[in-house]
Amino acid sequence: MGNRVAIAGVGLTKFGELWDKSLRDITLEAGMYAIFDAGIKGSEIDAVTIGNMSAGRFTGQEHLGALAVDQGGLGTIPAYSVEAACASGGAAVRHAYMAIKSGEHDAILVLGSEKMSDVNQSQAMDTVSVASDWEWEGLFGATFPALYAFMARRHMLEYGTTEEQLSLVTVKNHANAANNPWAQFQRPVPLEIVMNSGLIADPIRVLHSSPISDGAAGLIMCTEEKAKELTDIPVYIEASTQASDTLALHDREDITTMAAVKKSSREALQKAGLTINDIDVFEVHDSFTIGEIIITEDIGITEKGNGGRIVEEGLTALDGKFPVNPSGGLKARGHPIGATGVAQIAELVLQLRGDAEKRQVDGAETAMAVNIGGTGATSIVHILRR
Amino acid sequence: MGNRVAIAGVGLTKFGELWDKSLRDITLEAGMYAIFDAGIKGSEIDAVTIGNMSAGRFTGQEHLGALAVDQGGLGTIPAYSVEAACASGGAAVRHAYMAIKSGEHDAILVLGSEKMSDVNQSQAMDTVSVASDWEWEGLFGATFPALYAFMARRHMLEYGTTEEQLSLVTVKNHANAANNPWAQFQRPVPLEIVMNSGLIADPIRVLHSSPISDGAAGLIMCTEEKAKELTDIPVYIEASTQASDTLALHDREDITTMAAVKKSSREALQKAGLTINDIDVFEVHDSFTIGEIIITEDIGITEKGNGGRIVEEGLTALDGKFPVNPSGGLKARGHPIGATGVAQIAELVLQLRGDAEKRQVDGAETAMAVNIGGTGATSIVHILRR
Numbered sequence: 001m002g003n004r005v006a007i008a009g010v011g012l013t014k015f016g017e018l019w020d021k022s023l024r025d026i027t028l029e030a031g032m033y034a035i036f037d038a039g040i041k042g043s044e045i046d047a048v049t050i051g052n053m054s055a056g057r058f059t060g061q062e063h064l065g066a067l068a069v070d071q072g073g074l075g076t077i078p079a080y081s082v083e084a085a086c087a088s089g090g091a092a093v094r095h096a097y098m099a100i101k102s103g104e105h106d107a108i109l110v111l112g113s114e115k116m117s118d119v120n121q122s123q124a125m126d127t128v129s130v131a132s133d134w135e136w137e138g139l140f141g142a143t144f145p146a147l148y149a150f151m152a153r154r155h156m157l158e159y160g161t162t163e164e165q166l167s168l169v170t171v172k173n174h175a176n177a178a179n180n181p182w183a184q185f186q187r188p189v190p191l192e193i194v195m196n197s198g199l200i201a202d203p204i205r206v207l208h209s210s211p212i213s214d215g216a217a218g219l220i221m222c223t224e225e226k227a228k229e230l231t232d233i234p235v236y237i238e239a240s241t242q243a244s245d246t247l248a249l250h251d252r253e254d255i256t257t258m259a260a261v262k263k264s265s266r267e268a269l270q271k272a273g274l275t276i277n278d279i280d281v282f283e284v285h286d287s288f289t290i291g292e293i294i295i296t297e298d299i300g301i302t303e304k305g306n307g308g309r310i311v312e313e314g315l316t317a318l319d320g321k322f323p324v325n326p327s328g329g330l331k332a333r334g335h336p337i338g339a340t341g342v343a344q345i346a347e348l349v350l351q352l353r354g355d356a357e358k359r360q361v362d363g364a365e366t367a368m369a370v371n372i373g374g375t376g377a378t379s380i381v382h383i384l385r386r
Numbered sequence: 387m388g389n390r391v392a393i394a395g396v397g398l399t400k401f402g403e404l405w406d407k408s409l410r411d412i413t414l415e416a417g418m419y420a421i422f423d424a425g426i427k428g429s430e431i432d433a434v435t436i437g438n439m440s441a442g443r444f445t446g447q448e449h450l451g452a453l454a455v456d457q458g459g460l461g462t463i464p465a466y467s468v469e470a471a472c473a474s475g476g477a478a479v480r481h482a483y484m485a486i487k488s489g490e491h492d493a494i495l496v497l498g499s500e501k502m503s504d505v506n507q508s509q510a511m512d513t514v515s516v517a518s519d520w521e522w523e524g525l526f527g528a529t530f531p532a533l534y535a536f537m538a539r540r541h542m543l544e545y546g547t548t549e550e551q552l553s554l555v556t557v558k559n560h561a562n563a564a565n566n567p568w569a570q571f572q573r574p575v576p577l578e579i580v581m582n583s584g585l586i587a588d589p590i591r592v593l594h595s596s597p598i599s600d601g602a603a604g605l606i607m608c609t610e611e612k613a614k615e616l617t618d619i620p621v622y623i624e625a626s627t628q629a630s631d632t633l634a635l636h637d638r639e640d641i642t643t644m645a646a647v648k649k650s651s652r653e654a655l656q657k658a659g660l661t662i663n664d665i666d667v668f669e670v671h672d673s674f675t676i677g678e679i680i681i682t683e684d685i686g687i688t689e690k691g692n693g694g695r696i697v698e699e700g701l702t703a704l705d706g707k708f709p710v711n712p713s714g715g716l717k718a719r720g721h722p723i724g725a726t727g728v729a730q731i732a733e734l735v736l737q738l739r740g741d742a743e744k745r746q747v748d749g750a751e752t753a754m755a756v757n758i759g760g761t762g763a764t765s766i767v768h769i770l771r772r
Contacts, residue, residue: 024521054448056440056513061520063471066763069630070519070637076649078628079764080477081469085449091466095481102488104626127442133456134447135410240490242464244455251456263462377452378465 005100006227006234007384008107008220009038010346015215015334016184023059023115024071026216030339031072031111034218038230040107042074045220047105049080051092051112052338057127059115068111078105085131086287088112089217089341090242090371090380096221097240097382106223112342113216124212128337131374133248145209145288147249147375149201152290155256156203158305161293163203165308167194169289170207170331172317177328179358182343184213184334208289213334217342219349235349238366239271239383247377256305258298258376265299265370268381272366276300279383280364281351282322283344285372286329292316295370296324299381318359326351326359341371345382352386391486392613392620393770394493394606395424396732401601401720402570409445409501410457412602416725417458417497420604424616426493428460431606433491435466437478437498438724443513445501454497471517472673474498475603475727476628476757476766482607483626483768492609498728499602510598514723517760519634531595531674533635533761535587538676541642542589544691547679549589551694553580555675556593556717558703563714565744568729570599570720594675599720603728605735621735624752625657625769633763642691644684644762651685651756654767658752662686665769666750667737668708669730671758672715678702681756682710685767704745712737712745727757731768738772 011033013026021029027050035042048068056062065079080099084091089112096108116124129138137147155161171191177183189207197207220230227234243260246252252259269275276299284299286292293307301322302310310316316324327333327347330340348367350356367384397419399412407415413436421428434454442448451465466485470477475498482494502510515524518533541547557577563569575593583593606616613620629646632638638645655661662685670685672678679693687708688696696702702710713719713733716726734753736742753770 022521054442056516057442059520060516060524062440062469063517063633063759063763065470066630066633066759067519070633070763074630076629076631076646079470079630080481080628082481083448083467083469084451084465095466095468098488098490099484101490102484104484104487130442130446131449133453134445135408138446242466243462244452244460244465245462247449247452247456260462373449373452377449377456 003101003103004224005097005237006222006224007349008222008227008230008234009034009040010349011037011218012182012343012346013216014182015213015336017117018214023055023061023113024067026214027068027111027113028071030216030218031109034109034220038220040220040230045074045077045107045109047078047099047108048074049092049096049108049110051082051088051341052114053083053085053088054127059118084378085373086337087341087371087373087378087380088338092342093345093382094240094242094380097237100221100223107226108221110219110221110342111216112339114336114338115214116212116336117214136248145201145204148288148290149204150249151255152203155290158256161308163195165311166208166289167191168311169286169292170194172311173286173325173329173331176318176326176359177332180328180333183328183332184211185332204288210287210330210335213336215334215336215339217339217346219342219345233353233386235352236385237382238385239268241268242380245377247374249375258294258379260376260379261295261298261370261372264379264381268383272383274366279366279368281326281348281361281367282324283327283347284324284370286325286331287335289331292324299370318361323361326356326361341380344369344371348384352384389487389489390610391483391623392608392610393735394608394613394616394620395420396735397423397604398568398729398732399602400568401599401722403503404600409441409447409499410453412600413454413497413499414457416602416604417495420495420606424606426606426616431460431493431495433464433485433494434460435478435482435494435496437468437474437727438500439469439471439474440513445504470764471759472723473727473757473759473764473766474724478728479731479768480626480628480766483623486607486609493612494607496605496607496728497602498725500722500724501600502598502722503600522634531587531590534674534676535590536635537641538589541676544642547694549581551697552594552675553577554697555672555678556580558697559672559711559715559717562704562712562745563718566714566719569714569718570597571718590674596673596716596721599722601720601722601725603725603732605728605731619739619772621738622771623768624771625654627653628766631763633760635761644680644765646762646765647681647684647756647758650765650767654769658769660752665752665754667712667734667747667753668710669713669733670710670756672711672717673721675717678710685756704747709747712742712747727766730755730757734770738770
């Protein structure tokens, strides 16, 4: 039922501490790149959807949908703004997917954007924490590094996951980011440096954590018909799924797994008629490196408990059987919250088109993005196919 | 194309200063009432959509979608959170409309919620202002009362609209709210009191302005098939439209009209195959009474400039030809920002079912809701039919 949904263009700003650019500057920049990339006329775009977590707190501006249409000179078209914590970008993609499938829109400019560096680090951490269960977690000082530290400790206890394995995810993702011109950290880091970086919430070190970032990403999402007019290599969204879990970590039976990731990834594979072995390349949510380890298990790349070992074995490296985070992931590409889920899709579109240059996964035809909010209270999965 | 979308249940909290209830309490309460009203099982609901403007600033909690599913005990279903300033509630309804029409969901619990009274009045005004163009309006002290004062002054100059007419909207809406058990102000106010109330931004007085409110509203939106299982009187959404305008007021050619309201209401009538004369009852966005006057003109109840006079003539009274805001509107029912657009739809569903008791518009079969963001940068219109 409904239209098939395609992606005809992608755009990114460089991620990082962008002191000389405002929220509206970066949002506009990513949108313009996506428009240029698709070769679409402004008048052919009939809506804008933007994913953002907390511009109200980070920059004192809400109503970003209307702002984006206004600043983009896109006239009177509808503008939608969606939020799902760190999965806000994925939520924007899913929103646009449903809007096109419903027949209400033919071509949507999808944006993800966040400007985090205009407040100080303590304010930034406070604002990120409002994505946790504030009354039961954030208020008591359980920041996200602390919550992920619980998950990591338990994973180490149950499955023998090591600090070295947590660190090897960083090493892999930085190696990939070294070849990504849009990444915040375009340099490799040796294992020794990661293992000796500052401890922020035992066992999580600063180099196991994604940074505070500014950045934006954009997509042109449209009907199959429109995509074929615009490009020779449309990329199709074969499945879009989403699931929820308890907001607070302590309400879950097992904190070494993310039930919402399990559910949404299985549903997505089923809808696409694929198995995990059919997926050629992955972007998954490594806000902390333990997150990547848990997610690779929960989506079925390996069995529960083995996520650390497959990093050692190189299975998720760029030339491995299941390349994970060729972009560098949240860890090394950067994590401007609302932009992340859109940037994951942008990276996978480049991979499927064969445009990912030195970080290209050879012959990639299918891809999966896993974007989560909080410690996994929201999981949004997209499967793409060339 | 796509499924026909229906509403099978509505729920409201009382609006007001709800000191003894938290954001999660009121959100849950409205959702439970909607579920009870529809007689739907929790297991039949396959998604939650919530409209909220700025819980991040008002109460230090984002990620409201996941929170609502968690607190509601609704398991692992997807949860969407949308924002469009004062039109966040309307945006939630439109989001759910597209999600059902796309075939991705069959029955969605739609929520709108805002808890504004947990911060002081100055913080509340600051937070409301982030829905304006912060860099060009809010930052320079142009609060919403000030922006609407510009619109009112110009409307008075061009069309001879009077302070008495601005005040008569208040008198009418309070008279309606006196019969609405969910309203914040369930009492009539005489014209003289309104005319002599404190001036906050000349010519706008405190009793021309909607209050700071807490409150939540809920709907069960579903496919036609599901609605027929649940209820004998399903209400159908015949059209859902949205349009944008410049975020800043000073960028518009004419500040006595809201171009986005004009466009979205005309499109909605066209999609529904109706004219304005076919609509039996209206809920429109009277955050300031000049707003109601401008919107009644822009949707075509009367010609431009005549919106003040039709209030004097009683055309928009409960027993007039075009009853506007039988609920009491934002002015008297209250305006918990994210809840407003959902509460408008809830009121209209009660009207179309014949369940609006003393404020019932006799024999109402069709209805229109106009929910705007800011000074009209976003306009969302829904047409309902019994």
